[in-house]
Amino acid sequence: MRLSRYFLPVLKETPAEAQIASHRLMLRSGMIKQSSAGIYSWLPLGFRVLRRVEAIVHEEQIRAGHIPMLMPTLQSADLWRESGRYDAYGPEMLRVRDRHDRDMLYGPTNEEMITDIFRSHVNSYKDLPLTLYHIQWKFRDEIRPRFGVMRGREFYMKDGYNFDIDRDGALHAYNRHMVSYLRTYERMGLQAIPMRADSGPIGGEDTHEFLVLADTGESEVFYDAAITELRLGDRQVNFDDRSECAAIVEEWTAPYARTDETHDAEAFARIPEARRRKSRGIEVGQIFYFGTKYSEPMGATVTNDKGEKVPVHMGSHGIGVSRLVGALIEANHDENGIIWPEGVTPFHCGIVNLRQGDGETDAACEKLYKTLVQKGLEPLYDDRTERAGAKFATMDLIGLPWRLTVGPRGLAAGKVELTCRRTGQSEDLTPADAVAKVAEIYAPHHAAAHWEPMANRSFHTWL
Amino acid sequence: MRLSRYFLPVLKETPAEAQIASHRLMLRSGMIKQSSAGIYSWLPLGFRVLRRVEAIVHEEQIRAGHIPMLMPTLQSADLWRESGRYDAYGPEMLRVRDRHDRDMLYGPTNEEMITDIFRSHVNSYKDLPLTLYHIQWKFRDEIRPRFGVMRGREFYMKDGYNFDIDRDGALHAYNRHMVSYLRTYERMGLQAIPMRADSGPIGGEDTHEFLVLADTGESEVFYDAAITELRLGDRQVNFDDRSECAAIVEEWTAPYARTDETHDAEAFARIPEARRRKSRGIEVGQIFYFGTKYSEPMGATVTNDKGEKVPVHMGSHGIGVSRLVGALIEANHDENGIIWPEGVTPFHCGIVNLRQGDGETDAACEKLYKTLVQKGLEPLYDDRTERAGAKFATMDLIGLPWRLTVGPRGLAAGKVELTCRRTGQSEDLTPADAVAKVAEIYAPHHAAAHWEPMANRSFHTWL
Numbered sequence: 005m006r007l008s009r010y011f012l013p014v015l016k017e018t019p020a021e022a023q024i025a026s027h028r029l030m031l032r033s034g035m036i037k038q039s040s041a042g043i044y045s046w047l048p049l050g051f052r053v054l055r056r057v058e059a060i061v062h063e064e065q066i067r068a069g070h071i072p073m074l075m076p077t078l079q080s081a082d083l084w085r086e087s088g089r090y091d092a093y094g095p096e097m098l099r100v101r102d103r104h105d106r107d108m109l110y111g112p113t114n115e116e117m118i119t120d121i122f123r124s125h126v127n128s129y130k131d132l133p134l135t136l137y138h139i140q141w142k143f144r145d146e147i148r149p150r151f152g153v154m155r156g157r158e159f160y161m162k163d164g165y166n167f168d169i170d171r172d173g174a175l176h177a178y179n180r181h182m183v184s185y186l187r188t189y190e191r192m193g194l195q196a197i198p199m200r201a202d203s204g205p206i207g208g209e210d211t212h213e214f215l216v217l218a219d220t221g222e223s224e225v226f227y228d229a230a231i232t233e234l235r236l237g238d239r240q241v242n243f244d245d246r247s248e249c250a251a252i253v254e255e256w257t258a259p260y261a262r263t264d265e266t267h268d269a270e271a272f273a274r275i276p277e278a279r280r281r282k283s284r285g286i287e288v289g290q291i292f293y294f295g296t297k298y299s300e301p302m303g304a305t306v307t308n309d310k311g312e313k314v315p316v317h318m319g320s321h322g323i324g325v326s327r328l329v330g331a332l333i334e335a336n337h338d339e340n341g342i343i344w345p346e347g348v349t350p351f352h353c354g355i356v357n358l359r360q361g362d363g364e365t366d367a368a369c370e371k372l373y374k375t376l377v378q379k380g381l382e383p384l385y386d387d388r389t390e391r392a393g394a395k396f397a398t399m400d401l402i403g404l405p406w407r408l409t410v411g412p413r414g415l416a417a418g419k420v421e422l423t424c425r426r427t428g429q430s431e432d433l434t435p436a437d438a439v440a441k442v443a444e445i446y447a448p449h450h451a452a453a454h455w456e457p458m459a460n461r462s463f464h465t466w467l
Numbered sequence: 468m469r470l471s472r473y474f475l476p477v478l479k480e481t482p483a484e485a486q487i488a489s490h491r492l493m494l495r496s497g498m499i500k501q502s503s504a505g506i507y508s509w510l511p512l513g514f515r516v517l518r519r520v521e522a523i524v525h526e527e528q529i530r531a532g533h534i535p536m537l538m539p540t541l542q543s544a545d546l547w548r549e550s551g552r553y554d555a556y557g558p559e560m561l562r563v564r565d566r567h568d569r570d571m572l573y574g575p576t577n578e579e580m581i582t583d584i585f586r587s588h589v590n591s592y593k594d595l596p597l598t599l600y601h602i603q604w605k606f607r608d609e610i611r612p613r614f615g616v617m618r619g620r621e622f623y624m625k626d627g628y629n630f631d632i633d634r635d636g637a638l639h640a641y642n643r644h645m646v647s648y649l650r651t652y653e654r655m656g657l658q659a660i661p662m663r664a665d666s667g668p669i670g671g672e673d674t675h676e677f678l679v680l681a682d683t684g685e686s687e688v689f690y691d692a693a694i695t696e697l698r699l700g701d702r703q704v705n706f707d708d709r710s711e712c713a714a715i716v717e718e719w720t721a722p723y724a725r726t727d728e729t730h731d732a733e734a735f736a737r738i739p740e741a742r743r744r745k746s747r748g749i750e751v752g753q754i755f756y757f758g759t760k761y762s763e764p765m766g767a768t769v770t771n772d773k774g775e776k777v778p779v780h781m782g783s784h785g786i787g788v789s790r791l792v793g794a795l796i797e798a799n800h801d802e803n804g805i806i807w808p809e810g811v812t813p814f815h816c817g818i819v820n821l822r823q824g825d826g827e828t829d830a831a832c833e834k835l836y837k838t839l840v841q842k843g844l845e846p847l848y849d850d851r852t853e854r855a856g857a858k859f860a861t862m863d864l865i866g867l868p869w870r871l872t873v874g875p876r877g878l879a880a881g882k883v884e885l886t887c888r889r890t891g892q893s894e895d896l897t898p899a900d901a902v903a904k905v906a907e908i909y910a911p912h913h914a915a916a917h918w919e920p921m922a923n924r925s926f927h928t929w930l
Contacts, residue, residue, distance in 0.1 A: 039538070043539045045538045047584070073509055076506045077540060077621065098563065100561065103559075103561075121500055125474075125476035136474060138514075141539075145565055
């Protein structure tokens with residue numbers, strides 16, 4: 005993309021309403037624009053990151069054997085009356101009346117609707133196990149929306165639902181989701197720690213939240229530092245293997261890690277003092293096992309292998325897709341702007357032309373741009389007639405992980421400069437070497453957790 | 468995908484409420500499930516087609532130089548009061564009150580919101596031309612929703628908006644969109660004829676609708692048969708070239724083609740009788756040039772090259788993404804089910820195992836499946852223990868364009884059968900030749916308009 009043809013409305017001033025870094029930086033870098041309280045438009049740069057996060061969530065869900073579909077945003081109140089949640093849900097539920105005076109609502113979650121789909125179509129244990137999920141806009145009418153997309157009213161969420169014949173099957177689904185979520189966050193370059201949590205309005209006996217450590221987090225968290233050393237890395241996981249998934253869950257839940265809601269001071273005190281940590285965390289996902297809480301009242305039963313009708317065991321699993329964009333920035337920024345991990349960056353690299361209008365420099369930039377595109381990469385080329393300082397400031401603000409700087413002096417020596425946004429380190433390389441290095445950084449075999457497309461590259465089209 | 472692990476709830480009976488083929492077939496093939504009147508869940512198979520249609524729309528928009536972003540579903544009523552449309556819009560607008568008693572609405576379209584974004588950030592003619600678009604869920608509270616996703620209440624639409632310094636620039640945007648839309652439909656294997664139309668509540672002086680010929684269409688259409696012979700084929704279009712785009716528009720608008728709203732009986736009578744056609748059509752898109760209708764009342768002005776403040780010239784352009792799925796079926800089905808064009812099929816081909824449980828047949832199917840996946844294709848493998856007739860009926864119903872049939876008799880001769888859904892013709896091939904043939908059908912260089920991924924295959928992730 006050439007910046008002269010793009011729509012990137014960066015702001016010089018820090019907007020007064022933004023209290024936290026991600027909100028401030030998303031507004032300043034032209035990623036979002038508030039439309040009403042807690043409701044945002046995703047401007048082109050923000051939309052690219054949102055889609056990238058969405059794509060990783062889809063890929064990892066599909067890898068774990070979960071099936072994508074899509075439920076609507078508006079739901080009939082009748083379904084929620086069946087589960088008893090229509091009246092139980094407070095004023096955060098946005099209630100709507102249509103022209104025929106029917107009670108509707110803007111879905112904050114989809115347990116009722118998916119249970120209704122299941123009971124309409126599935127009758128036999130032979131069709132289990134089954135996990136369906138979707139990524140759709142949700143609404144929670146927060147009384148005081150704040151922190152930008154971190155606590156917005158209209159938000160984009162992945163929510164998935166497993167249906168299993170018994171408790172053991174559903175607990176495997178729980179474990180499989182935990183492993184799949186760990187993998188999802190790792191690919192985004194994010195450390196999200198699973199912590200035992202309260203189940204809240206979803207209900208159920210087993211639940212973990214995933215928290216990203218950040219000073220601006222809404223929860224107080226207590227953990228054993230040992231947990232922050234764990235990585236899935238390039239382990240190949242067989243998601244059908246119950247003991248393999250259970251072993252990974254055991255590895256991640258053995259070290260103490262809890263939010264203030266479930267904190268156990270005595271257990272915490274038993275951690276060696278050097279590893280005891282107290283911090284703040286941002287919730288970016290949650291998984292639940294709630295058994296027959298919805299299947300029983302809603303009649304979602306199947307015939308088991310003895311010919312008996314039994315209610316299915318269910319769980320649900322959510323990842324806040326739009327919220328993750330904010331959490332990623334909270335965990336990855338400095339005083340100059342955002343620092344995108346490679347897995348979620350909106351463009352693979354930037355190209356800064358230090359002397360726009362100079363024939364040789366322009367030609368070198370053009371060639372660099374075209375070579376990168378031919379390699380399947382998407383550079384953002386700052387081809388505006390601006391001074392170098394302004395171009396660098398924009399690149400630092402929007403946070404592309406790699407920047408190629410092209411100027412007459414370097415070109416005279418046959419070199420361009422490649423700079424890492426995170427470390428600030430630069431090296432002078434021939435254009436060919438610079439392209440090769442950037443391509444290598446994003447190659448499938450490199451940095452597996454950050455950047456691992458499915459074997460099937462056409463997958464995204466076919467989702 | 469293995470069917471034994473998929474969620475494909477096909478129905479044996481034809482649902483009583485479905486009056487037209489697409490509604491009936493989408494319900495029967497397990498693509499959708501109604502959630503409330505005019506509101507549908509997209510079950511896994513339907514979701515794949517919806518995403519495929521969405522991907523083609525995105526690719527062709529980006530090819531034409533338009534910039535993707537995303538606006539929210541809920542809008543503030545205040546913006547619509549500025550344009551005067553809040554009161555003008557009838558009961559089809561779903562009005563919502565939030566917990567603070569603020570008037571909101573579920574957006575049926577986004578002229579006001581995009582104009583607000585534009586005026587907040589763009590001040591100079593130097594930042595023009597600019598075309599922004601998004602694909603988002605919309606709501607129109609139809610009094611009598613019917614025909615499934617063809618006339619639903621919650622629907623998925625691409626809507627784009629161009630901003631130009633003058634009328635000439637905006638007319639080029641209009642032409643560019645027409646060419647881009649023609650290309651979009653052609654890639655889906657759909658013939659959509661541009662017809663001069665009425666502007667309706669969007670307003671404006673210039674507008675064309677795109678209509679797919681089908682008996683179940685809501686509009687009566689009159690056209691010169693010559694227009695149905697036109698194809699873009701593999702023409703390389705430079706979307707920045709005003710005269711090139713204008714020439715294509717001239718080519719497609721010279722033959723008479725109008726809906727009943729703008730029909731001119733005298734002009735129609737001048738067409739040679741053999742080419743005069745009267746039919747019905749389904750509207751799948753519309754483009755508008757409306758000048759300063761929104762920019763003037765809403766103050767969307769830029770400074771021109773003389774330093775004067777002038778209102779920008781705008782147009783808007785819509786494609787009904789969810790509606791297209793229905794229109795595609797109306798135009799592509801027979802008495803046994805859907806016949807997907809290759810460009811939008813949910814799976815590239817089906818594999819039918821005629822003797823599930825037979826070691827040799829199972830192994831041959833497995834190998835075929837894995838080889839296709841390695842080639843980047845997505846087969847749907849019917850590995851259920853069902854009789855052959857039921858498997859064929861399912862494949863015919865869901866309409867995958869190509870079917871591979873594997874049975875002991877064929878294997879004894881070293882052959883599998885490849886069947887074309889549209890023609891019904893079969894040929895016996897070695898498994899290797901069958902895979903090669905299917906791969907060739909979906910190769911980028913083949914059938915350009917149906918199946919032409921961008922040069923950059925990672926594009927979808929990075930959108």
